[in-house]
Amino acid sequence: MRIGELSKRTDTPVRMLRYYEARNLIVSERLHNGYRDYDDYVVDRVRQIRGLLDVGLPTRIIGQILPCLDSPITIHMPYVTPDMVATLEEVRDRMAEKIECLTKNHTAIGDYLRAAGFDAEAS
DNA sequence: GTTCTCACA
DNA sequence: TGTGAGGA
Known part of the structure; x- marks a missing residue:
């Protein structure tokens, strides 16, 4: 899906979605025209990020924590x-x-x- | 109509 | 983080 749809599905401003990506909180593919293309799992990912943000975690730290919360729970603490x-x-x-x-x-x-x-x- | 990047004070 | 410019 493109950024507009992700924005609606997660109730998150498009601006913030690009911001999260810049902070390496989410990833995206690129369409031929340069548009971002997101996989479905990103929706849950964004919701999780919003949740952490709401509790006061800065994106800086979320970036380091998120990998630890991924599917194959990798307790990799660099x-x-x-x-x-x-x-x-x-x-x-x-x-x-x-x-x-x-x-x-x-x-x-x-x-x-x-x-x-x-x-x-x-x- | 949608999205992109860059940049502002 | 909001907003606008200038493109594709």
Whole structure:
């Protein structure tokens, strides 16, 4: 697919998609006319990138982490810088907080629905 | 109509 | 990262 479609499917500005590519976060082939051509798996890749970005990971670090999250899980850690470790720990903790918060609200809403007699949802 | 690259202050 | 120029 071309960049316009990828943009729609991932809800990411075309501008940012080219930016991610410049940062080596995603790759693309080139059509005869020079247009970028993306494989379907890139859609999930971009969503994963957006997810990491949302939690505060800079593209700089995502570029080093992403290869480790690829299909054949290659735990290849070339150069792990101290600041990279620090950033990851911080992000990991922030995610834990977010998960805890979500779990709490998930439970609360489930309880409410059940109490109101509208449940049917698996907890 | 779509995408491309380069570059700005 | 938004925006515009100038091409193909």
